Amino acid sequence: MARENETILVIDDEPYIRELLQYNLEKEGYAVISAASGEEGLDLARRNHPALILLDLMLPGIDGIDVCRRLKREARTAKIPIIMATAKSEDTDIVIGLEIGADDYVTKPFSPNVICARIRSVLRRNEQKIHPNTEEDFIRIHDITIDPKRHQVHCGSRVADLSVTEFSILEFLARNAGWVFSRNQIIGAVKGDSYPVTERAVDVQILGLRKKLEEYGAYIETVRGVGYRMREEDSGDSGALPIRRAIQSS
Structure with missing residues (x-):
């Protein structure tokens, strides 16, 4: 599957390793650029700002440890994740690399499948x-917890297995608890105004x-002649139901 804007920079002085990695990474959908030396790698990292750098420690000229150190010191490249690749197995090489900011390491010879997984x-x-979940990212109502980033819904301690459309409808209604929406408004909110679906499909x-x-x-209520709403917490049944006007019926 293609990975938009995910470019991998491979810095390794051995041509066959660069070719092997490029072949396997491109099969996985990544774009690949490569460098044969530390100096060239630094230049490519600064100019291209890749999603990740696969960095050999044993390089001619500037070695991999120094490349990593320089990249982590520069504000523009400091947050680019780096995986070290080394033929050495001494713990000191691994420790030094990790201490100066590398995110992971692999030892040569390595399997392309292992590299891709790492x-x-x-x-x-x-x-x-970069985008951690915070308390503000969750929607909580009636002991229902909705996690939009992970597309998960917990009802009490139980996980509800929802389809994409069901999840979108629940999230929309929960974010606007107490408001009543017509079927067309719900379609427009979760699918877009021009989506070809019938009102009956919303009922299903x-x-x-x-x-x-x-x-x-039971907290998703049918309002006769109008549509549906998520009941507000502790709102009771008294008073007129507000009808949302922000989203126009199609």
């Missing part, structure tokens, strides 16, 4: 550091959503 892992960790999705939420499904 790259995915480091990129995933790096993404979580709501039915499936309620079933998967089990007892928590």
Whole structure:
């Protein structure tokens, strides 16, 4: 699967290793640029700002440890994750690299599958550091917890297995608890105004959503002649129901 804007910089003085890595990484959907020396690698990192650097420690001229040190000292390149690759197995090389900011290491000879797995892992960790989940990222109502980033819903201690559309409807209603939305408004909010779907399809999705939420499904209420709403917490049944006007019916 293609990975938009994820370019891997390979810095290694051995041509066959660069070719092997380029072949396997491009198969995984990454764009690859490569350098045969530390000096060239520094230049490419500064000019291209890759998503990740695979860095050999044993390089002619500026060695890998010094390349790593320089990149981590420069504000523009300091946050680029680095995986060290080395033929050495001494702990001191690994410790030095990790202490100056490398994110992971592999020892040669290595399997391309292992390299790809390590790259995915480091990129995933790096993404979580840049965009960590905070309390504000979660939606909590009626003991339902919605995690938009992980696409997970917890009903009490149980995980509800929702489809993409069911999740989107639940998130939309929960974010706007107490407001009543027509079926067309719900379609527009979760699919876009021009999405070709009938109002009946919304009823089917709501039915499936309620079933998967089990007892928590009762908090999604049908308002006759209008549509649906997520009941507000502690709102009771008194008073007129507000009708959301911010999203126009199609």
